[in-house]
Structure formats: structure tokens, C-alpha cells
Amino acid sequence: MSSRPSPFALPLLALAVALLAGCSILPWKYGRAPNGARANVAILETTDLHANVLGYDYYKLRPDDSLGFERTATLIRRARDEFPNTFLFDDGDTIQGSVLADYQALAQPVTCDQELAIYQAMDAIGYDGGTIGNHEFNYGLGFLSQVTGTPMKVEGGQTRRCAGPHFPLVLANVHSIRDDAPIFNPWAIISKTIEAYTPDGSKIHVPLKIAIIGLTPPPIMQWDKQNLAGKVGVSGVVETARKYLPQIEAQHPDLVVAILHGGLDAAPYTAQMENAGWYLAGMPGIDVLLLGHSHSEFPGPRYAGMKDVDARRGFVRGVPTVMGGFFGKDLGLIQLVLDRQHGRWVIDHEASHSEVRPICRKPAGPGKSGRQPLVCVPADPAIAPLVQKAHEAAIAYVNTPIGESSLRLSSYFADEGNMTALAPVNAAQADYVRNALPRLHPELAGVPVLSAAAAFRTGFGGPDDYTDVAAGPLTLRSAADLYFYPNTLAAVKVDGAGLKAWLEKSAERFNRIDPGKTGEQALINPHYTGYNFDQIQGGVHYVIDVSRPVGQRIASLTYRGRPVTPGEPFIVVTNNYRANGGGHFPGLDGGNIVLAAPDGTREILAKWLRRQHTLGSGNLEPTSWRFAPLKTQGPVVFTGASGKLAVARAAGLTGIRQLNDHGDGTATYAIDLSR
Structure with missing residues (x-):
């Protein structure tokens, strides 16, 4: 030894x-x-x-x-x-x-x-x-x-x-x-x-x-x-x-x-x-x-x-x-x-x-x-023939039609406020729980149901590592792209204070921005993974102030237009990983789960998409959060896939501009937080 x-x-x-x-x-x-x-x-x-x-x-x-x-x-x-x-x-x-x-x-x-x-x-x-x-x-x-x-x-x-x-x-x-x-x-x-x-x-x-x-x-x-x-x-x-x-x-x-x-x-x-x-x-x-x-x-x-x-x-x-x-x-x-x-x-x-x-x-x-x-390097020629039959069957499987979409569903700018790739997940999750929960817990029938989803693919693996479902036919491949992991669905009961703490944890995705600094400042915290940036929908709206320290960034939190109070109850739909403590979110340790579905979230999403027939703005909730207005002396920047500015514009993110192309499929973008 x-x-x-x-x-x-x-x-x-x-x-x-x-x-x-x-x-x-x-x-x-x-x-x-x-x-x-x-x-x-x-x-x-x-x-x-x-x-x-x-x-x-x-x-x-x-x-x-x-x-x-x-x-x-x-x-x-x-x-x-x-x-x-x-x-x-x-x-x-x-x-x-x-x-x-x-x-x-x-x-x-x-x-x-x-x-x-x-x-x-x-x-x-x-x-x-x-x-x-x-x-x-x-x-x-x-x-x-x-x-x-x-x-x-x-x-x-x-x-x-x-x-x-x-x-x-x-x-x-x-x-x-x-x-x-x-x-x-x-x-x-x-x-x-x-x-x-x-x-x-x-x-x-x-x-x-x-x-x-x-x-x-x-x-x-x-x-x-x-x-x-x-x-x-x-x-x-x-x-x-x-x-x-x-x-x-x-x-x-x-x-x-x-x-x-x-x-x-x-x-x-x-x-x-x-x-x-x-x-x-x-x-x-x-x-x-x-x-x-x-x-x-x-x-x-x-x-x-x-x-x-x-x-x-x-x-x-x-x-x-x-x-x-x-x-x-x-x-x-x-x-x-x-x-x-x-x-x-x-x-x-x-x-x-x-x-x-x-x-x-x-x-x-x-x-x-x-x-x-x-x-x-070239592929080893011995590998592909071994799995060709299974590979072709998998391609046929993911091409099974399940509906249509009039929108492009993308995670290219999910960190900056484009929730098109998350809104279908949140809608499907919330729909499942609103139907199932009253049968299991009649006493919770009147409690508001919210839904949390994160963009699993935000460029960590390179410029192609994003969700991007084009407008047009939807297939099982689309559902797998929108929901990358084979999680099962879970719902937890929280109060208003717990909901705010959940959002504060998610807001750690961003660095603290100093408005008086004249040099470049990176918006995204590289040590906080994208799949832990939960974005919650279902009637809530909140404001993230990135000039504030961690734990104090949720500047406003409302439900149906009124401020959320610390003691009011909510059901939040998420996945089994998060509900059981994945990501170390406050108050989530498996102890407050009120529904643990036997069904996979991806399968729930696919069935929901089938029922919609055509997906559009009429059956998807708009983005539920925004950045607090912040005028900075220097640029606030982030890295993303190059050449995607039109995606940001289509999502209404007019304050984003591409600064330079790195030559490897990625680019530096600037975001104007004052808008």
C-alpha cells in the first residue's frame, strides 16, 4: 500500500x-x-x-x-x-x-x-x-x-x-x-x-x-x-x-x-x-x-x-x-x-x-x-452497433405526438424572467394536485395550490444544454425536454413565511449587485445550480431585489393581488427531490408532505399536454416574478447561448443585449435592471 x-x-x-x-x-x-x-x-x-x-x-x-x-x-x-x-x-x-x-x-x-x-x-x-x-x-x-x-x-x-x-x-x-x-x-x-x-x-x-x-x-x-x-x-x-x-x-x-x-x-x-x-x-x-x-x-x-x-x-x-x-x-x-x-x-x-x-x-x-x-476525438466504432436497435427505438418513442404549441418554450433566459419552459410544468403539476388532493385530504380543499419548477437545463453542459421546444407539434420528446429528470410529484404544506423562505433560497441563484460599481458584475452565482432556482406560480407574484444580501431579496410577495401574510397556508407542488430535502431548502425535509404521487412528473406533464390539444398563452400563466428596478453604474452581465437575442425579445425581455460572441457557441449578455 x-x-x-x-x-x-x-x-x-x-x-x-x-x-x-x-x-x-x-x-x-x-x-x-x-x-x-x-x-x-x-x-x-x-x-x-x-x-x-x-x-x-x-x-x-x-x-x-x-x-x-x-x-x-x-x-x-x-x-x-x-x-x-x-x-x-x-x-x-x-x-x-x-x-x-x-x-x-x-x-x-x-x-x-x-x-x-x-x-x-x-x-x-x-x-x-x-x-x-x-x-x-x-x-x-x-x-x-x-x-x-x-x-x-x-x-x-x-x-x-x-x-x-x-x-x-x-x-x-x-x-x-x-x-x-x-x-x-x-x-x-x-x-x-x-x-x-x-x-x-x-x-x-x-x-x-x-x-x-x-x-x-x-x-x-x-x-x-x-x-x-x-x-x-x-x-x-x-x-x-x-x-x-x-x-x-x-x-x-x-x-x-x-x-x-x-x-x-x-x-x-x-x-x-x-x-x-x-x-x-x-x-x-x-x-x-x-x-x-x-x-x-x-x-x-x-x-x-x-x-x-x-x-x-x-x-x-x-x-x-x-x-x-x-x-x-x-x-x-x-x-x-x-x-x-x-x-x-x-x-x-x-x-x-x-x-x-x-x-x-x-x-x-x-x-x-x-x-x-x-x-x-472520433467515436469508437465498436460501440454504436451494440446499441443501435435500442437507440432507434428510443428515437421512435420520443417522437410520439401529444399535441401542439403556439409558443416557443425555452430556458435560454429562464434566469432572467422567461418562464415559457416552466409554465407548462407548473400548470400540469398544479392541475394534478388540485384534482387529487381533495380526495386524500378533504380538510385541505380550500387551501391555495401553488407550483414550483426549476429550469433543469440552463447551459451548464455547454451552449446546447438548454430546453428549447419550437412552436408546432409536441411529442413525448418535448415533455422530456421540458422535464429532464424522472422525478415523481410531491406536494407540501407551508405557510406564508415558509413560502417566502423558499423564494429567498431560490434567489441565491443571483450574485449581490452593487449599483455604484462601475465595472462589470456577474448576475448569476456560479456556485448555485440552476436546478435549484425554483420559480413559483399559481397566483403569486414576487419581486427579487439583487442589491440586497442573501435572505433579504424578496422585496414583495403577493397572492391574488394582496400581500402574503406569514401565517396563511399554501400547498406547493414540487418534486420528490425537493420535498424530501434536496437542495437544502428551509422547511423542506419530508415532514410536511401532504401528497406523494406514484406518477412521474414527466408523465403527468405529457398527459396534461395531451388534454390541452393546443398550448398557448391562454392556458399558461405569465411570468410570476421580476427584478426590482435597479440602476447600475456598470454593466450587469451573464453568459448564455449566442445568437438568442430574438428569444429574449419574444419573451418581453427588452432590457437584454448581446455584448460579444465567445466563438464557442456562448456569448456575454448584459441586462438593464432599471427597466
Whole structure:
């Protein structure tokens, strides 16, 4: 293992066996490499693939070279050519997140003898192991048990072994309520023969034994409560690692790799911490750390300045660490240089480093149109034929007609007040609850029903990562574009004070703007994700004053034209993620849910759109909020997709102008907050 001393003694039995077997150098734990030998090992990582097997946008029905495992596979093959010794692991959030995934899980579920498309693709490349992310639980334990080929002693779990990936999946911190045992193997051992070199330069082949342990975010019990409550329990990341590391050490691995579907957070640790990688790295016995969940890259500038983190070379508290992006856009790679010292492999931290290799890069010069088109690696030709049938079926599925729209429904300027993409979601959600709630809770029949929705696609993944449904025919693809995630619907009861607190939390999406500052000021807070900017409709109107500090920005809040009072009751329709505490909104922890629908929000939306026949301004509520008028000395700016000013104008946002085109599909816009 690494240079940190092991807290566990070498079993005498293993020593005796090795001596009897005639090993003249060291016991079997340490292999046959002589002291002074040196090896170069690459740990490769994918994470948050979200079933993006191909580089294809199912919402726009066109190829998208900027994402997809078929191109990550090319990077994997190139890394294997570059490094003689490689191990490949997946960090989870693998089976959910694309139209193809929903088709194989919901529209036409795979049978027990069918392997998921994403696992077929991964098996074609060959993985050494992986873990389970939070989104693996979105389709329920029965489906997860089936498609991972993992019999589970849980309610609804598969008891027989179905077709699953051809590599071990490990998960240590989720256990069955029935027998208190982990629903997956908590850890596994992977052994390979590697190339190494003796001090005199001679090549030798020696065994290397790597242990992997998998961990997922504990808040899954909130996020997927309807799928998990009463069936499984979850433990904190640090507590779980402390429990299983002695078992792993007893197997005498050369390296221990922790595969955590979580990111980095140096805030005080709790057993419910979502991104506990910083604390996991501090545990003796962890040699290498693989991260995910955060949809970002490590090493990378986002983590610069974090305590005990080298965000340039990729170390967290001295442990080599990587987080390889999302959607197949990148490959994470840790180059480990191992030295043989005192009969064990030791990581040379000075010679080792981590990096994130993208499938697409910007070229050195501009293209013919002035833009800089991305230069992407070619797709691995072995992948597409494996999934072609499922891919074509998914396209046919999302093209099922469900209605018409006279409006363009877009999220290009959702942060600035265009709610066209959110209004149908809010209308469908509110309609469902207004019909269902009186049957379940007659006592709440007179309570006003509001609805909260957030724009899930606001450019985080690049200039094409926006919802954009053209006026004209609506299909299931339109519903999937308008509602990106397979959440279920939930409704909570709040009072006026709770409603205001909800909106104050949402308003953290914006930076505080100083009206007297003459330089540029960014409107959007990059650390507050777009899917947490809830916009509420249903008769409310509110004003956001971005010159005020966080928690004091809702300058006005009215319902049906009168001020909302702190004690008056409301029902707010949202999704199961938010209602159960996702996003850490005040007062939302699952305790005030009055309706937890068995239906998916996307399916509810599709049915509502069918009933409308034609969608237009007559059946959609107008934007429910505005910015407080604010005259600034300098420009207030934000980044968006370039060339979309006409979308803003059509939505009535006349105070927006495009300043410059970045040449990569994005542009800087300015917004006049005084209008």
C-alpha cells in the first residue's frame, strides 16, 4: 500500500505459508518484485455517464459530438496504449439520465436476459469495477437489482440473477432492512499482472492487487424516499469506510481505491454529508480516491484554495484523486508511479499526478464563421452497433405526438424572467394536485395550490444544454425536454413565511449587485445550480431585489393581488427531490408532505399536454416574478447561448443585449435592471 503505515499486522500464517512455498524474498502479499523496482500504473475513471452511450441529442434529434461514452471509449483505448498498466473504474450515476435510459426502464423495460445498453457499451471496453450513484435508485430497487445482475433481499428486489455488467459493482453504505447486509458487495479485490522495472532497467512482470470500496451519497434516503423507505438503510461515508477497511486490509492489497459517488466539501462532517470526499481522503488506509456526483472536474480551478487540496496536480489531503466530468465528456486519469520499498509498493507522490482528459478541445484558431468549433476525438466504432436497435427505438418513442404549441418554450433566459419552459410544468403539476388532493385530504380543499419548477437545463453542459421546444407539434420528446429528470410529484404544506423562505433560497441563484460599481458584475452565482432556482406560480407574484444580501431579496410577495401574510397556508407542488430535502431548502425535509404521487412528473406533464390539444398563452400563466428596478453604474452581465437575442425579445425581455460572441457557441449578455 502507500507510504502511510498500515495499522494492521501481517498475519503470521501468511508468512509461514510463503516461507514453506520457497519464497526467498517476501511473503505473497508483497508479490515478487524486488526492492528498488518501479512501476507506472494508470487508474482510469468515468463518472456520471447518465446512460449517454452515443453522442446524440434526443431532444434535438441530432448528433452531438461533445458527449457520449462512444468517444470516452476512444480516450480509454488511447490511455491503454500510452500506459502499459491500467485499471478502469466507473463512479456511478450510470444507468439513468438520457432518453435511452428512460426508454429501457419505463417505456419498454429490458427483460431479465437483456443487458442495458450502457452496460453493453462498457463491457465492450472492459471495466475492472464500479460503484452505484444516487441516480441508480431512481427506477426502484427491483429494476436496479435486475439490471446490475444483483439479487437483493429487499422488498421488490430480484431474487434471481439477471443479465448485468461483466465487472464487479461495489457499494458499502446501503444495507437491506431485512438482514442488515449490504445490497451489493461492499468491496472487491482486483488482481492483475503488471509490468515493472528493476533498478538495472530489466522489465519484469509482477502481480498487483487492488482493493476497491464503493460509497454513495447518504441523502438518497431523502431524494428517493418513495423507492427506498422501509426497504434499505444508509450509513455515513466515513463510518462505513471505518467499518470495512479492516476487512479489506486483511486481504493484503497493494493499493486501496475508494470509489465515492460524491465530491469535495470541507464543511464540518456529518453522517448525512453529500460530498464527503475530503473526509474520506483523510482516513488511513485509503491510497487513491475517485470522485463524482458534482458534475465537475478534479483537478480543476473550482477547488483551488480548498484546505489541503492540490487542485492543480490532483491531490486531496495527500491522496491522489480524480473526478472525470460527466455525460462521457471526459476521462479521469491518475498516473501513479510506484516504488518498491521494504517489500511493499509505495506511491511516489512527486512523480504521480491526476488529470481530466476531455473528448473535445478548442482549436488554436477561429473557424470560418468566427466561431471556434470543438475538435472532438472520433467515436469508437465498436460501440454504436451494440446499441443501435435500442437507440432507434428510443428515437421512435420520443417522437410520439401529444399535441401542439403556439409558443416557443425555452430556458435560454429562464434566469432572467422567461418562464415559457416552466409554465407548462407548473400548470400540469398544479392541475394534478388540485384534482387529487381533495380526495386524500378533504380538510385541505380550500387551501391555495401553488407550483414550483426549476429550469433543469440552463447551459451548464455547454451552449446546447438548454430546453428549447419550437412552436408546432409536441411529442413525448418535448415533455422530456421540458422535464429532464424522472422525478415523481410531491406536494407540501407551508405557510406564508415558509413560502417566502423558499423564494429567498431560490434567489441565491443571483450574485449581490452593487449599483455604484462601475465595472462589470456577474448576475448569476456560479456556485448555485440552476436546478435549484425554483420559480413559483399559481397566483403569486414576487419581486427579487439583487442589491440586497442573501435572505433579504424578496422585496414583495403577493397572492391574488394582496400581500402574503406569514401565517396563511399554501400547498406547493414540487418534486420528490425537493420535498424530501434536496437542495437544502428551509422547511423542506419530508415532514410536511401532504401528497406523494406514484406518477412521474414527466408523465403527468405529457398527459396534461395531451388534454390541452393546443398550448398557448391562454392556458399558461405569465411570468410570476421580476427584478426590482435597479440602476447600475456598470454593466450587469451573464453568459448564455449566442445568437438568442430574438428569444429574449419574444419573451418581453427588452432590457437584454448581446455584448460579444465567445466563438464557442456562448456569448456575454448584459441586462438593464432599471427597466
